[in-house]
Amino acid sequence: MPDNSASNEVFRFGQDAFYILLVLLHGERHGYAIMREASERSGGTVVIQAGALYRMLRRLLDDGLVVESQRRPAADADDERRRYYRVTALGRRAMAAEADRMASLAAAARAALRSGPVPA
């Protein structure tokens, strides 16, 4: 298994946290946009409601994987009020580690499917 020592702490992601970070990897977003995109990216299977979203964001903020963004994309007055969030360097590293973990799991599964049953 690839070395996770990039961070000393082990983050085990739930599905929602994973999708939130996935969306943020594509750029800064505000709350509702994250909800919408998470739904789109998962083909409608992952639906995060507002309450769940912000609770998750609070934890991600507490753990330093996400921060509030200072920069605003150019937009109309409406968007000025909104808070935007972006992923941190720590967050990127954590996602990389997670992606590696999932890849190796997927590889193990494929190998098992090709080779078939082995007597115990």
Added chain:
Amino acid sequence: MADFRVPPLNGGERLYRALLYLYPARFRRAFTQDLIEAFRDQRRAASEHRVPRAAFSFMIVHDLVTQALAERATSIVSPFRRSRSPNEEEPLMPGPLRAMRFAELRYAARRLLRVPSFTITTVFVLALGIGTTTAMFSVVNGVLLRPLPYADPSRLVALNHTVQVAGTSLVDQSEASTLLYQEHAQAFTGIASWRDLDINLEMVDGQAGLPERIPMTQVTANLFQVLGVAPALGRDFRKGEDRIDAAPVAILSYRFWQHHFSGSPSAIGKRLIADGVSREIIGVMPKSFVFPRSSPELWFPIPLDPAKATAASFNYRGVGRLRGGATVASARSDLEHVLPRLLDDYPSDNIPRAMWEQAHIRAVVTPLRDSIVGDVSRLLWILLGSVALVLLIACANVANLFLVRGEARQLELAVRGALGSGVAGIIAQCLSESLVLAAAGGMVGVLFAIAGVHWATGLGNEINVPRLAQVSVDGTVLLFALVVCALSTLLVSLIPLLRARRIPIALVLRESGRGATAGATRQHTRNALVVAQVALALVLVAGSGLLARSFTRLRNVRPGFEAQGVSVTRLALSTTSFPTDASALQFYGNVLEQVRALPGVREASMSDWVPLSDDHNDVVVTVEDHPLGPNELPRVHWIPTVDPTYFSTLHIPLLAGRTFESPYRAQPTMEAIVSKAFADRYWPNGSPLGKKIRPDIQGPWLTIVGEVANVHYQSLDKPAEDAVYMPFSTPDSLRWDTPRFVALLVRSDGHQDLAAAVRNIVHTLSPSTPTYDQRSLSSIVTAASSRARITVLLLVVASTLALILGAVGLYGVMAYGVSLRQREIGVRIALGAQPAQVSRMISRQGLVLGLLGIVIGGAVALGVTRLLRGLLYDVSPTDPLTFITACAGLLAMAGLASWVPARRAAAVDPADTLKSV
């Protein structure tokens, strides 16, 4: 598309913002604005995609409530979980729901069984509250809410008239009014009438049994059609069968059919003889059929004769089925439109039109169910409210128990959290325990309810609550029990959850067993719950006290006669066996002579009206020296017909004059006797003796020969009637028949059971005359106040439960508080405080809680008892004596409940507690 770029605070947003208070403060500070923005976006998207408002609202509220609760719960255990499992977490619901598999419920049950005293107490308390509420709801449902068992019952209305004759107000239908409305009223698809009577059943299908007196109802031919119920066997009455020249027929009740024909279909076509008339049996009503207001065995058609139909004898109950589109109001005006023709079309009464007009007769239309159950509805809702109070008190008790237990498990929960158990798991644990307890409490409660309903339906006849016999614990009631169960659980488990504070585990470990700081905060909640319990208990106790006082006042009303030692036997003479008044009189004379000769009999008499029973006889009376004004209406008075020994048999004092001469030997005389109330009304300053009155507006006069003391004939809570007593035998010119339905009143010295002997005498003298309804006069008098008695009984039970629960609750809180403060108490005693001082301090606290509850409860009760106004006899709803007694009682309860913990506090050994410093 709506413009959302406005400052917050349009309707939905305001509501959303308010709901956000469910989140903990810290979370709100961070995210309120974001959540509102997200809400707006979602709403915009929802309207774009045409999501229905209801679905959208449900989604939003569901998310908000569940996440808010989860966030609060998390704060119990979050401090040491900073960089760990939060990220593994999924949105909370359906987390706990998934966790609450059956296994979780089994574990919960096992955990609960390990603390049997807590579990048993909780289940029992919940069962009491849920059981009593469910039982009472069964009654309310069965009597008031369930629709009547007829086709489309909401279209059925009762038809009455109001009449402004001094002494009467609401009357029913007459033969003439029935015929008139049937012919001309437009707003109905059918109008029918009926009258309850008793008949002598002489023979059924050629087999003669003892003549039996049974209830029968005379109906118009279309009554069952109007109700929408068809006979199960045979056919309904046909049009025209309710006329005087039609062949006599009969329809049987299911009960009668089973009893006399064993359920055989060959009953149709057979004949029966009742009151000397042979009738063909044409149909049998279904088993489930329930007749409104009474339970007749048979139905006969009314033998109407349109040429002779009387207008002013309102003896028939009327019912109508509204046409589609007609309302109660439009039906009423329809009848009003038709009513003026009554005297023209049916003049046989010979009533002067001026007098008719003076009576201001108006048609009244009320929904049938209201007319049947109307006068008990208030009482039943009040009873339901009272048991709901008991339930609330029970829930407060259980909530307190949960708080105490929660605190005891604080350490365990904190350690669990530190070891990484998900918040989902902990919430699941709490909820599953609540679920198990509520389910157990609910099941036991339903058992209590079934027992209670069984008892209530058994009361049926005694307390005259309509439809009571058909009350049962059915689907609706079980659903209600389920809802009550769920709400109670939510209530009791929510309080500990919402009051949760974040407790650093270090603090918990250090302070455990010595009264954690959080214990003090929880104590406030517990105190508040106890105060609430005491307040609710006071409301209940005050209300019951008022009703009890009213009932006592009622019982102290003297009925005007001496019931003890008198038995009542009713007879009904058929006109075939006794065609003339003279023959009836002779029979009565013979019966009385033989009964008086029985050993142990002191006096015997007869009357057609037994006081405080369902008998009823009111007639217009005119007084010679109070002639009626030109269009003035005569008063209606109550007129019992009595044998001369009636007054001495019932020990009714003769105030002036004398009683009647014996009717069995002498010539009939034109005499009457009046009650004191009657005499006071017409001759307040003089004697009624020698004055003349008559039971009609025309005809010969009777001379008053005696005045007797007042007797309550209708009920104890109404004033004694101004009655006129008629003799058994009067001249033919008076057109006052000798009654054929009489009650034989026998005063004995009580040593033997004379019932059989009396029956024998009657049957020997006239085998075709049945006797029925033999009871003691005392039981009749008791039954007259039985509804009040049962109400008081129920409320006393409810109040006792409330007092017990309140005492237990107060005791529990005090005891727990003492155990928390053991160290402090030990220190005080070590420093020189007297044990007596310490126990006084504790008692005082208990009394303060009690006092607070009493003050709050007293204020609420003063407002609430106004609801009892119509049910109280001679007692004001804010009666000071009752309130003071109730407060004193609760104060005593508070003192008692604090006494034991106070003594325990005084018994604390300082050496023990200080050892653990």
